[in-house]
Structures are given as structure tokens and as C-alpha cells.
Amino acid sequence: MDFISILSIFVLACFVGYFVVWGVTPALHTPLMAVTNAISSVIIVGALIAAAAAGVPGAKWLGLLAVVLASVNIFGGFAVTARMLAMYKKKERR
């Protein structure tokens, strides 16, 4: 992929993000932060590539460390979001 196609994806994704996030109800802003935090750990993709690559040991260990950090975030972020969302309940109709 060349730089321009990547840039196009990025710019369009910014617009998608803009409209989607304005649609998030303010009551869920804390779960929003938790879940965005979890998904931004998709950076683990880069960490996995570095960890799997042979040749440069330093890069491999940096990659492994990044895998640990990103995993903490992924598992912790999604779990804490799920925990929060499970608490939001509607009024019981009696």
C-alpha cells in the first residue's frame, strides 16, 4: 500500500470516528474511554511482528515487552468495560 491510500483510510476513519463518538451517550463516556483504550492496544500487532522476527535480539525483546504491556491493556480494558457495562440497568417495571 502506498502512502496516499493509507492516508485516505486514515482521513476517512477520522470522520467516521467523529460522527460515531458524537453519537455516544454521555452516560457511557467512562466505558468509552476504557474501550478506546483497549482497542488502541491493537498496537500489539507491531509488537508481535517485532517479537517474531529473527535477526536482531534487541528488537525481539522490546517486542516481547510491548506484547506484555499491550496484553495487559487489551484484557484489562475489555474486562473492565464489560464490568462497567453490566452495571447499567434500566428501571424495573413493576
Add this chain to the structure above:
Amino acid sequence: MHEGAAVPAWALISYLVSGVCFILALRGLSSPESAQRGNRFGIAGMLLAVLTTLVVHVPYLSDQEPTTVAARWRDVDWTVAAEILAAIAVGAAIGLVTARRIAMTAMPQLVAAFHSLVGLAAVLVGAAAFLNPEAFGIVQQFPPGTGWTVYAPVNLAVPINPVSRVEMGLGVAIGAITFSGSVIAFLKLNGNMSGKPILLPGRHAINLVTLAAILGLIAWFTQDQDPLIFWTIAGLSFLIGFLLIVPIGGADMPVVVSMLNSYSGWAAAAMGFTLHNTAMIVTGALVGSSGAILSYIMCRAMNRSFVSVIAGGFGGDAVAAGGGAAIDRPWKRGSAEDAAFLMSQAEQVIIVPGYGMAVAQAQHALREMGDILKKEGVSVKYAIHPVAGRMPGHMNVLLAEANVPYDEVFELEDINSEFARTDVAFVIGANDVTNPAAKTDKSSPIYGMPVLDVEKAKTVLFVKRSMGGVGYAGVDNELFYRDNTMMLLADAKKMVEEIVKALG
């Protein structure tokens, strides 16, 4: 030749699908009913991205990628594979235990801590890409017969594509700022560091020079791939992240946390540019705009400009306007019994929670109080100011934790007109967001900030620890001295528990 950039088409598609899953994850948060499904989309997207990467980048024993299926299985470097899986398992264990144990009141600290991890991970990935550009497919391409293999065989460093160098430099810089900024935000939110702004002399000049130096070094980095330049960029970025957050006071933390949220997204996007990875770019753009919008909402709710928040210093200096002398003005003190009587006689009670409720962990007692009142036929509602608490939506989560149904909880613009028709406004742990001076007193530092019109209720019950303290903005609250205000001076949780006793 083993070429890192040659990602198969199916993998490109699956990264795209994972990006779409992340969009759906945020989309789900538009209502509490669809939010849990959204979270599952997020998990699915992440699983897909990780599995795709694991399959595409299997560690092999030989440099050459095996061609036959049998050879693929035979040549897998299981040691490296086990190391990777172990790294994921360690992270998963830490993450899951933390997520389970954390108190809901500590959510702002947790989010700040998580941001710092994303930032640091971005720096590490950037550094790994710098050390091993071949693995990331960012080696500079030259026409055959020219380039570094011909002209610079003594130069040990593999030249990195200049565009990738900029992306890498930016990714590392933003990641480092996110890391050190989030660490400071964590320390402030967690109480390890005073919430008061720390002001260095000449800090604006220092920050601007540092920022200019980072950008200059990134420009230089495209010309000269010296490790020293790379590490200086990282080092200066760690420094400026620290410098930027240290002068920002506790009350501005909602903006800071959202801003760091945004940065963690931009860092991921920059790394996505380096790796040409759609999932990372889409996610980075989503998270980046999400944090930016939240910062904007928070700034608007405080009537402050983003620049003035970033410049820092708010909420520390004792503001002269009506400060010390005002304490002598007459005010009324009430007891738990008075409050219980007033509320049980009311037709409608609106509860206004703030950070103080979180600190006192009063949300469960508060819900109990609401339940008793509802049984007696009183209509109970909750009014939330956008900046109540230490992060966007903080109060909503705490009320949800205490089993308050979310359709009893209202945002400022939806409930403000109701105070005039309300018998009792019960303010607990909020202060500045109820100050009528924001509407009338032009000299007040919070003038122009949208506030909850609690003073329009027939009676205001204001739970506060003592009369001495001021809110985070450092201003005295007009509300205390009004005829229809009754001060309930005690720890928020104790006071609510006493009211519950008096009601029962």
C-alpha cells in the same frame, strides 16, 4: 527473500474487518442496551487482528520462509512462539486481575495507567522497528544496482524509508508523551502527588523549545539515521509529557485524561502508518477523535479553552474574589433529621453528585436513600454535570455501580429546567458546578461555565465536609449563603447513612 512487507491479501482483508469491528464497538456505546454487544465486537476485532498477525508472522527457524505445508510445521521456532504466547498470558493475567479488583471510584487512575501502557508500547514498537527495519518491511527501496548495498557496504545500519522515519519518529514522540503524561496524571489522580498545579518558571518557553527541538530532530532524522537522534527524540518526548501535565490542576483532570486518550490513539495511528496496517490506522483515528471530542466536551462544560487548560495553573492559586472574608457571612446548618423530613415531604428530589461522593464512596448509601424516598412516593432524579468527577461519565458509572437505573440519571441540559419545579435539590460532593456566581458574577474565575440551577429549587440541601474548604476552582460558592440553602456538614457517606436512619 523474506520480505516483511509482503502481507497476503487475506490478511489485509482481515485487518480491515477488525477495523470495522472497532467502529461497531464504539457505535454500540450510543445506548446502554447495545453497549455490551459493542464491547463484544471490540473483542472480536482484537482477536482477529492478533490471530492474523500470529499466522502471518510465524517465527521460523530458518531465514527462508518454508514453501511446503510440511516444512512450515517442521520449521516453526517453537521457543519463540512459546515466548510470545507466554508474554500474552502474563499480560492477560495482570490485566484481568486488575480489571476485576479495581474499585469503580478508582476508574480515572486505572484509565490513566492503561494509557501509559499504550504509550510505552508504542515507543517500544517504534524502537524495535528502528532496530530491525527489515522485519517491518520499511527498508528503503532503491533501483537495482544502486543504493546502500552498492554504495555503502561499510555502513552497518539498514537504511529506513524516509517516510517511515517520519512516521516512526512521530509515533515514538507521541507514544513517549502519552506515557510520561499519563504517569503524572495517574500519580495526581491516585493521590501519590498533590493535585495542585506545579508551576515552573518559564515553563511555556521551555515547552515550546522542547517541542520545536523534537520536530526539528524528526526532520533531521529523515536525513541521518543516527541512533542518537532517535533516542534523543524519545528522551525529549518523555520529558515534555512530564512538563506538560505537571502544571495542570486536579479539576482539569477530565480534560487531561481525555487528551491523553486522544494521544494514545494518534500514537497507534502513527505506528499503523509505519506498518501499513489498516486495523491500526482505523483504530488510531477512532481513538484519536474520540479523545479529542471528549476533551472538547469537557472544556465546553468548564467554559475554558483547550489552550488555557494545557497552559495549566488553574485551581491552585487562592482566588481573591470573595475568598476568606466571605466565610463570615451567615448560613444555615441543618441536621440529618431536618434533611430527612424535608425530603420525605417533597414531591420531587433531584440529587446532584460530584467528586466528593466518589471520595466518600457514598453512592450505595445514596441509592438506599433514593429507594426509601421512592417508596414514600417521592420522585427521585439524578443530575450530572459533564465535569463532575475526575473523568467524563465518572458519576454515571458510580451510580450504575450502586444500581441506580440509568433512566433516572439526567445530563445537565436535560434536567436544568426542572429545578424550578423541584422541592429539594440534594447536592452531595459537588461544588463549583452548582455555583450561581458562574451566571452572575463577571469577576468570578468560573463565570460563563454552564452550571446546574440548583438554587431554583425550593430548598437546597448541600452536603459538605466543612465550611472552610473551597471547590477545585478555588472560589467560594454563593449557594451556601442563600436563604433556601441548608448546609449539612459531615462526611458525605455518614450524612447519607444518618438520613437513611432518620427516614426509616
